[in-house]
Amino acid sequence: MLSNRIGIILMTALAPTIWGTTYLVTTELLPPDRPLLAAVVRALPAGLLLVALTRKLPSGVWWWRALALGALNIGAFFALLFVAAYRLPGGVAATIGSLQPLLVIGLSAALLGERVSTRSALAGVAGVGGVSLLVLRSDARLDGLGVAAAAASAVVMATGIVLSKRWTSPAPLLATTGWQLVAGGLLLLPVALVVEGPPPTTLSTANLAGYGYLSVIGAALAYALWFRGIRALPPTNVTFLGLLSPLVATTLGWLVLDQELTVGQSLGGLVVLAALVAAQIRKTPVEKHAPAPASMPERSTSLSR
Template sequence: MLSNRLGIILTTALAPAVWGTTYIVTTELLPPGRPLLAAVVRALPAGLLLVLITRRLPRGSWWWRATVLGALNIGAFLALLFVAAYRLPGGVAATVGAVQPLLVAGLSAGLLGERLTLRTVLSGLAGVAGVSLLVLRAGARLDGLGVAAALGGAVVMAAGVVLSKRWAPPAPLLATTGWQLVAGGLLLLPVALLVEGPPPAVLTPANLAGYGYLSLVGAALAYTLWFRGIRALSPTGVTFLGLLSPLVATTVGWVVLGQELTAAQVLGAAVVLGALVVAQGGRPNGGSRPEEGVRTEGNGRPAAGSEDDLVRVQS
């Protein structure tokens, strides 16, 4: 049981680790000044591919639920991240975004019945401190709208993570991941066209390779692993793994681009890793109540029912 949980934690951690490579892929391979186009190409083709593979469409209330989750986890989050990235230094945006585990912990206490512990709060504060040491630079300017966008991005994704746990999945993991990616991509598409205009007429092989990586690895694979982790683990524990993104981004910049790595950054990396380890020490599923839509018998086992009920339990 313990080794299985550790395996799920490690595979879930691959998602934010992959997202930590987004910066170098964007700067080195993609056309400049097109972050929203990158977000659309990252989400929409990957979502359509997963829907095509699974051949499953939402039913009933899951049309609007998938839209809400896609907006929170992908569409609105990436749009707000775009605003924050353009109005703030990257270190400020990442530091503000590091409050997300604390937000998820608070929402999980209210919506999922998880207990908000002192260890979680202290780990969350340590995570913010570690990320600030890792990426924040002296003299970084603050912009009110940029800070609000960064905080809003953390809030909407925190809500998406908790709702992803609360709403019982009605279909296999690949299908529900595809629904969210399609919904988020469709939400971003008109925004990208309005803000950035039509896509470039000519794309180089490097551009195509970058977009392919972001879509297949950064979205289809990474989001599948991320949502699998949310299904199996506590949302609070999962969201702490998101602190790996700035850690991986800094490490890649040091190894690949030859960027300087200071003693403060090394200390910040150690603090982030310590916060991650401590935060994973709770109960395997965070003590949350059974997911909505799964009927249980008196012994806690799923009750016999429809095929959809069986899918909810197995997925």
């Protein structure tokens, strides 16, 4: 049972690990200054592919639930993240986003009746500190709208995680994932057209490879693993795994792009890993032993032998 839980945690951790490669893929393979287009191409084709493969459409309340979850987990989240990324240094946006585990802890208590543990709360605070050491710079500037957008993106994603746990879909996992990706992509499409204009008329082989990676690996595969983890694990366990994204992005920047990695960043990475591991540890329930039976009469004892 324990090995099965560890396996689910490791598989779920693949999702934020994949998302941590997004910055590298975007900067090295995609057209510049088109983040919303990247978000649409990442979500919509992947969602349509999963819906086509599963041949399953929402029914009943799942029409509006799929729309709500798609907006929270994908559409609104990506749009707010876009605003934050353009108005804030990446380190500030990532640090504000690292508040998400603390938000999930509070929302899980309010909506799911989960108990708030001291260990999880301390791990959440440590996660924020670790990410700030990992990515935050001393000369970072603040922008009111950017800070609000970054905070709102953490809130909508945290809400999406908790509601995804509360609203367990009866449909297959891939179908539910596809519905949310389609809903999020459709919500993002008009925003991308208004803000960035029509897509480029020509795309290089590198551009197509980058978009293909983001759609198939970064969305279809990663979100299926993420939502599977939400179905199988408590939301607080899942949300801490998201701290892997800035850790992976920073590590790839150092390994692939020759970016500097300071002692403070290394310490921040270790703090992030410690917080992540601490959040996954479950308190072992104390076994309650039944009281010893009262002495039986001699006649009964002899019969039991």
